[in-house]
Amino acid sequence: MTTLTGTSGAALAVANPWSLVPPLGNLDAYITAVNRMPLLTAEQERDCARQLRENGDLEAASQLILSHLRLVVSVSRQYLGYGLPQGDLIQEGNVGLMKAVKRFDPEQGVRLVSYALHWIKAEIHEYILKNWRMVKVATTKAQRKLFFNLRSMKQGFKAESADGGTHRETLSEQEIEVMARELNVKREDVIEMETRLSGGDVALEPAPGDDGEEHFGPIAYLADASHEPTVMLEHRQRDRLASDGLSAALEVLDPRSRRIVQERWLKVNDDNTGGMTLHELAAEYGVSAERIRQIEVAALKKMKLALAEYA
Secondary structure (H helix, E strand, C coil): CCEECCCCCCCEECCCHHHHCCCCCCHHHHHHHHHHCCCCCHHHHHHHHHHHHHHCCHHHHHHHHHCCHHHHHHHHHHHHHHCCCHHHHHHHHHHHHHHHHHHCCHHHCCCHHHHHHHHHHHHHHHHHHHHCCCCCCCCCHHHHHHHHHHHHHHHHHHHHHHHCCCCCCCCCHHHHHHHHHHHCCCHHHHHHHHHHHHCCCCCCCCCCCCCCCCCCCCHHHHCCHHHCHHHHHHHHHHHHHHHHHHHHHHHCCCHHHHHHHHHHHHCCCCCCCCCCCHHHHHHHHCCCHHHHHHHHHHHHHHHHHHHHHHC
């Protein structure tokens, strides 16, 4: 078994360092195991980092990662208030730790624990923003800053209010100004983020009631039925019949029947009135109004059969 020994610390085994991590599924065992892993001295850390940068030594990278897993566990505890599993927070933090190890420069005179902290928090922040709620609540830099600071600052304001004998759920104008100044954001951003965080999630589909009655949720009025496939096909078929189908149906009529249908059903004057009346058509063709009506009925039947065949 190979080891790397520093001048001021015990040797750290690296032949198979990941064997120290227990199988997945038991978070308590994992935390206990990583807390028992030995820490690297400053000299050991520099040696490992140099071996990684100069030679791509993966064993050195493993030592750097394993010795800082407890840091990820510690940071993850700070974000348990968002209701996400700690195991997932630790997993994302470990990704940030590995990114930090890959980019760490030992010649800068900074310990890896200080450098990795930023990367660990960044990965956890990104995970929380994507998974805390279905709808994103923070997208800009100012919104992210408010998302992770508004809750703690608001708790501080509540504590001060409790000492003074008053209690409020919302921020006062003075508290909004203080928060905006300390975080270097606009007061409008503070108000908007407080509104977003204070609103709870709403289930799209309601839970069944105990009384057996049907309940309605937002899904009932959020759904856009006009874009359902069956509705779209119906609209397309109707448009096709209204254009090409109607033209084909008119072609099966004789000229007189076609003109009667067009005047009675398809013609619209400038004053939004229809075409000629039965009596006007009867006078033009020298027949009775009843005869015009009979011709119209027969023509519509022919068109209906033609449209059925066209469809």
